[in-house]
Amino acid sequence: LDSLDTELIAANAAFYDAFNRRDVAGMEALWASGPSIACVHPGWRAQLGRDEVMKSWRAILANPDAPKVRWSEETVHLHGDAAFVICLEELGGDTLVATNFFVREGASWKLVHHHAGPTRRRSSRAPSRPAPGDLN
């Protein structure tokens, strides 16, 4: 891994660490300050803008029954001063796939988007022929 990959793997880990610690202040610090942030929690509509995104995280992190997440299989996709990290999330018996989108803000990488949803369990990455309902 080169140093930028390492930075992004660490930024991605900090996000899940804040989630697992129920650390609202830590979570807020990880997200970019601008208005163009968004978040798609599994099955939810998109939360748009910092106010909605942070409101959703406060609700989630306040839930005492929330399971902890284990993340794995991170891949870093760097595009200049923007990057996204894809990884698996396992929580509460579910396996999800997440995309976490970061932009450089000063010396650090800040989250501007998180999109998580269901995925297949430990099957191969290579798709079989998709079923009609399994498209796009």
Added chain:
Amino acid sequence: LDSLDTELIAANAAFYDAFNRRDVAGMEALWASGPSIACVHPGWRAQLGRDEVMKSWRAILANPDAPKVRWSEETVHLHGDAAFVICLEELGGDTLVATNFFVREGASWKLVHHHAGPTRRRSSRAPSRPAPGDLN
């Protein structure tokens, strides 16, 4: 909408137009040339790199039973030379939420990532208190 927003709304529409036309060559032209692209089709594992991503699109676009997609509620989130568009997708009776990531490549915006998954139907964006299985 300013002109960059308009460009990104058009790039996003071109993606769905290529999908609806089953236009493999058009789809290939819309994606960035570099290796750092990825795609998460609903319920699939992530496809990583141009070869895997294009293989998945060829499989999907070859399916004669594939329903057409209607997209709506686009929001543009601009971050320098990168941007993402969030929108709803309706196809085959399902409602999905998609994030489409673009980067500037020469004069155009090229796709570097697509992540789509299930969402709630026409409910409010504002989350109710999440159920324990409905987190992150």
